[in-house]
Amino acid sequence: MNYEIKTEGKFKFVEEGEGEPLILLHGLFGALSNFMDLVEHFRKTHKVVVPLLPLWDLNILDTSVGGLAKYVHKFLETRNYQNIHLLGNSLGGHIALVYILKHQENVKSLILTGSSGLFENGMGETYPKRGDYEYIKKKTELTFYDPAIATKELVDEVFDIVNNRLKVIKIIALAKSAIRHNLGDELMDITVPTCLIWGQNDTITPPMVGEEFKKLIPNSELHFVDKCGHAPMMEQPAEFNAILGAFLAKLK
Template identity: 60%
Template sequence: MQYEIKQENDFHYIEEGNGPTLLLLHGLFGALSNWTDVVSHFSQRYRIVIPLMPIYNLPILNTNVKALSEFVHDFIKFKQYKDVILIGNSLGGHVTLVYVKNHPENIRGMVLTGSSGLYENAMGGSFPRREDYNFIKQKVEYTFYDPASASKELVDEVYGIVNDKGKLIRILSLAKSAIRHNMSDDLQFMTLPTCLIWGKNDTITPPDVAEEFHRLLPKSELHWIDKCGHAPMMEQGKEFNAILDAWLAKTFPKGE
């Protein structure tokens, strides 16, 4: 991703474009680059903000979903963003939900894609053979409908993470925290407009998870993408952007 990573205080983030603020949150093994297609498509009409979440920098005893949501709150407060639309993938969707539960006043709407928060086959659950490169490659490929979407660069990145003891401990802590922090009792009270964009072939947060989110979130719409796994904005970026574009235009006409 050829965008400037800005640094202010302890925050590292990308900020591109002008207009209503779309704040994008990556997942457990995610990175800023997960959102390349979204940034290039929307930055002509929206302010696109992607904070790098401190997944590997939190104190071990405070490595949990709530701590990440408070990091996002501190970031939004520091930047003085108003009327934000939060967009979260995987763990980033879960962080979005916890944030909206605790700080709804800052948020106009939310978009969840492959979100944890109800149930997931956690990729971060265990790595019994983490030194086996092919094993890690298969785990990464499992994220996508088309295994070819798991680039060597992505596999190398995940392999490096799970073989770094400090990072692995935090990955496991966050995966366990996500499972413990079930949001099913909270969703009925979240009345913000919500767009659910889901891969029909998601094996980590399967389609029935999307249907349950849709049932429990009062103002939600559910959109499916065929031949698509757990990261629609990466694997089917064009279709993801088309769905998001239409939903934003309909829900917040003329950016109002």
Template identity: 70%
Template sequence: MQYEIKQKDKFRYVEEGKGEPLVLLHGLFGTPSNFSGLFEYFRSNNRVIIPQLPLLDLDILHTSVGGVAKYVNRFLETLELNDVHLLGNSLGGHVALVHTLKNPQRVKSLILTGSSGLFENGMGDTYPRRGDYEYIKKKASLTFYDPAVATKELVDEIYSITNNRLKVIKIIALAKSAIRNNLGEELKQINKPTLLIWGNNDTITPPFVGHEFNKLILNSELHFIDKCGHAPMMEVPDEFNKMLHGFLNKLQHS
């Protein structure tokens, strides 16, 4: 995905389109390109915005789910964004949840896919194992139902991150923060319309996690996609976009 990176103050982001704002938050090893299929589809009807989350560039004291949620709130304030449709994948979903709990006035709806916040299988106790390319490749491919989605480019990117000692420390800090920051007790406070899209073959946040979110977020609807892992918007973008389009359309006409 090659789009112009915009900058306002310290915030870097991709933005195209006009209409109701749709803000997309990527996960721990994610980049804005994870949303390329979604971005292409929705920019004709929505103002689609993808901030580059500095997950591994925050100082260590703010390298936490709460620290990233504060960053997102400052980003939305800087761009003067209100009534946003906030979408998050994996850790990005967790950040979207924390942001919605703390700043409900900014959020019109919430879309979660493979979100952490209740339960997740991390990359394993030995992760990240520095310098072991095959191990990283195997772990990256487990994110998807179809291992071919874990392209060499994606694996190379994760491999280079895990070979940076400071970044590894921050990955571990974020992963521990996600485990500590379990939202089970708080989710009932969320009353925003919420769409949950889950891969039936997600091994990181398995299907029961989607069911649990659906049970705890009162105004939520849950959809499963077969032959799909932890990042449906990457693996099956057409099905994902159709579900999201239906949800946003329904909100517009309600």
């Protein structure tokens, strides 16, 4: 299903459904397609919002986790969303954490899935290898438990990104920012109900990362999804939606 991309000022976003806002933040190689099943399921009960993060458009000094968190803050302020449920995958989770640590009063709940912020395996020291399609294909497949989820369309998207010199510079800047911006000492300050949904077979932010988040965020619950890698909402959407639905239902 194709959703209308709306524009307000400098912001581009998708907004579907009515109810309390469920804000979805994608990761470094993420896109709207990552959230299709999630949007379709929750638009019946929530106003589901996906801001298109300007990963490639910020100036290099603002190309950081903090810079993107500021962008999200301005977006949420402009749209005047209240009682938000904030969900982030991978780098999107990291952005959500940096945002909530400054603006907790705006957030009703936090949902993290495969989030960076404590520890993550990147694409390896040799990354990105420009021009080597097979290498990028294998690296993209590692995101998932089932390599078939890395469709040709998805691999082509990643390949196009890493063959754009400016985008590669931005990727490296964001990856370094994520590694530097470790939040271990601050997570105890998060008091909102938090749901952690983790792939049991995630090799980028392994299960122990989910366990560490559970230990450090006081009001949190942790759910593991079997046969699942770094993007549970893509790889096991029915189970992901069931876990998230049960969590949100408790907050009504």
